[in-house]
Amino acid sequence: MSRRVLGCLGQCSSRVFAIETDPKVDPVYFSLIKNPPTDAEMPAFQEIFGREKSYSFQVCVEDRIQRALLHDDLRHQLISGFGGDVKVFEMSSFRPNAQNSLVKGFFVNGVCGTPETDQTLSKLLQSNRLAVCTYVPGDAVGRWCQEPLRPAKDGAAAAAGRYGVVPVPSPDHHPSALDIINSSVFYNFIEAHNVMAECAHVITEAKHVLQRVDQTLPMRTTDRFPVIVIEGLDATGKTTLTESLKQSLGGVLLRSPPPCLSPWRACFDAKPALFRRAFYALGNYVTAAHISAESARAPVIVDRYWHSTAAYGIGTSVSGKVGNLPPRGSEVYRWPGDLLRPDLVLLLTVSPEERLRRIRGRGGEKTREEVELEANQLFRSKVEEAYRRMEDPACVVVDASPSAAEVLQQVLLVIKEKVHVQGSL
Numbered sequence: 281m282s283r284r285v286l287g288c289l290g291q292c293s294s295r296v297f298a299i300e301t302d303p304k305v306d307p308v309y310f311s312l313i314k315n316p317p318t319d320a321e322m323p324a325f326q327e328i329f330g331r332e333k334s335y336s337f338q339v340c341v342e343d344r345i346q347r348a349l350l351h352d353d354l355r356h357q358l359i360s361g362f363g364g365d366v367k368v369f370e371m372s373s374f375r376p377n378a379q380n381s382l383v384k385g386f387f388v389n390g391v392c393g394t395p396e397t398d399q400t401l402s403k404l405l406q407s408n409r410l411a412v413c414t415y416v417p418g419d420a421v422g423r424w425c426q427e428p429l430r431p432a433k434d435g436a437a438a439a440a441g442r443y444g445v446v447p448v449p450s451p452d453h454h455p456s457a458l459d460i461i462n463s464s465v466f467y468n469f470i471e472a473h474n475v476m477a478e479c480a481h482v483i484t485e486a487k488h489v490l491q492r493v494d495q496t497l498p499m500r501t502t503d504r505f506p507v508i509v510i511e512g513l514d515a516t517g518k519t520t521l522t523e524s525l526k527q528s529l530g531g532v533l534l535r536s537p538p539p540c541l542s543p544w545r546a547c548f549d550a551k552p553a554l555f556r557r558a559f560y561a562l563g564n565y566v567t568a569a570h571i572s573a574e575s576a577r578a579p580v581i582v583d584r585y586w587h588s589t590a591a592y593g594i595g596t597s598v599s600g601k602v603g604n605l606p607p608r609g610s611e612v613y614r615w616p617g618d619l620l621r622p623d624l625v626l627l628l629t630v631s632p633e634e635r636l637r638r639i640r641g642r643g644g645e646k647t648r649e650e651v652e653l654e655a656n657q658l659f660r661s662k663v664e665e666a667y668r669r670m671e672d673p674a675c676v677v678v679d680a681s682p683s684a685a686e687v688l689q690q691v692l693l694v695i696k697e698k699v700h701v702q703g704s705l
C-alpha cells in the first residue's frame with residue numbers, strides 16, 4: 281500500500297509516522313522538522329494531536345519564487361492569526377531519502393476554536409495555493425487520522441478524505457537534508473543567477489545585484505600568486521588575522537560578499553533562504569573575479585568565501601541535532617566546479633565561551649543569522665561541523681584561542697607548509 285508519512289516528531293528522529301492512503305494516490309510524506317516539541321511538552325505523537333485541534337498547512341504552488349514568499353507570509357499569518365497559546369512548528373512533506381522531494385509547511389497545534397481562530401482558518405482555507413489538513417481521533421483507541429480540508433459553505437471546512445496514521449521506521453536521511461541543493465546551497469553560477477533573475481520582478485534590489493554581477497564577470501584566469509581563505513564563525517578572529525596576514529605577506533585583502541554588493545546585503549538578509557543564499561552565492565563569484573585580477577600581482581587573502589556560504593546554508597537548513605547533517609562525503613560538501621578554487625582554506629575555531637567573550641568585547645551590529653547562532657549553540661555546532669566536512673579544498677582547522685600574535689605565527693607556518701607555490705610568498 282502507498283503511504284503518507286508524518287514523521288520525525290520531537291528531537292527523536294526515530295518517531296516516524298505514515299499516513300495510509302489509497303494505493304492509487306501519489307504518496308506524500310510529512311515530517312515535523314523544526315522547533316520540535318521537547319519530550320517534556322509532548323511525550324508522544326498522540327498527545328500532539330490530542331491537544332485541542334491540530335492543522336497542517338503547506339504552500340502548494342509550482343513556482344519556487346512564489347512558494348518561498350508565500351511560505352514566509354504563511355508563517356506570519358499563522359503566528360498572528362492563531363494567537364499566543366497556539367504552537368506553530370515548521371514541518372514538511374517528503375519522500376524518504378528522495379532529493380528535492382521536501383515541501384515545507386507548518387503544523388499548528390492547540391487550536392481552541394474561538395471566533396478569531398475560526399476566522400483565520402476560514403481565510404486560509406479559501407486560498408487555493410494552500411494544502412490544509414486536520415488530525416482527528418481514529419476508530420481504534422490510540423489511532424489518529426489525517427483529513428485534508430476544503431472550504432465549505434459559510435467559511436466552514438469539509439473533510440476531503442481520511443487517512444490512518446501509523447508509525448513507520450525513520451528514513452536514512454533526515455528530511456531537512458533533502459532540500460539543500462539549489463535552495464540552501466548553489467553549486468554553480470547559473471543556478472544562483474537564475475534565482476536572482478526569477479525574483480527580480482518581486483524584489484527590485486535583485487536587478488541591482490544582477491547588474492553588478494554581470495558588470496564584474498567574466499573573470500580572467502592567469503598564472504597567479506597564492507589565494508588563502510580564512511573561514512570561521514563570527515568573532516573567531518578572521519578580521520584580525522586577515523589584516524595581519526595582509527601585512528606579513530604583502531598581500532591584497534578581499535572579502536565575500538564584496539563591498540560592491542553591500543548596499544543590498546541587509547535586504548537579502550531579511551528575505552527567505554532561497555534569495556538570501558542566491559545573493560551570497562553570487563557574491564562569491566564577484567569576489568572570484570576580484571581574486572583573479574588581484575592574484576596576478578600579489579598573494580590574496582580572502583575573509584570568508586564559498587565555505588561560509590555553504591556551511592551557513594547547510595547548518596541552518598538542517599534542523600535538530602548535528603547528527604542530522606548529511607554524512608561526510610555527501611555531495612553537499614563539494615566545491616562548485618565553476619568557482620575559482622583557493623590554494624588554502626583555514627578554519628579558525630575557538631571555544632563557545634571564548635567566542636562569546638570576544639563578541640561581547642567587540643559590540644556592534646550582527647546579521648540576523650549571527651544573532652540566531654548566538655542564541656543557539658546547536659546552530660553553531662552544525663555550521664562548524666559543516667565547515668569541517670567540506671572537501672576539495674577541505675578546511676585546515678586552526679585553534680584560534682591563543683593571542684592574535686601567536687595565531688598569526690601558527691598560520692604563517694601552516695601557509696609555508698601547505699602552499700607550494702615556489703617563490704611567491
Ligand SMILES: Nc1ncnc2c1ncn2[C@@H]1O[C@H](COP(=O)(O)OP(=O)(O)O)[C@@H](O)[C@H]1O
Binds near residue numbers: 519641680
Ligand atoms: N587571537 C585573539 N585573542 C583574543 N582576542 C582576539 C583574537 N583575535 C581577535 N580577537 C578579538 O576578538 C574580537 C573578534 O575578532 P574579529 O577579528 O573581529 O573576528 P571575526 O572577523 O571573525 O568576526 C575582536 O574584538 C578582536 O579584537
Ligand SMILES: Nc1ccn([C@H]2C[C@H](O)[C@@H](COP(=O)(O)OP(=O)(O)O)O2)c(=O)n1
Binds near residue numbers: 584585588589590646
Ligand atoms: N561568503 C559568505 C559570507 C557571509 N555569508 C553569510 C553567513 C552569515 O549569515 C553571515 C556572516 O557574515 P558576517 O559579516 O556577520 O561575518 P563576520 O562579521 O565577517 O564574521 O553572512 C555567506 O553566506 N557567505
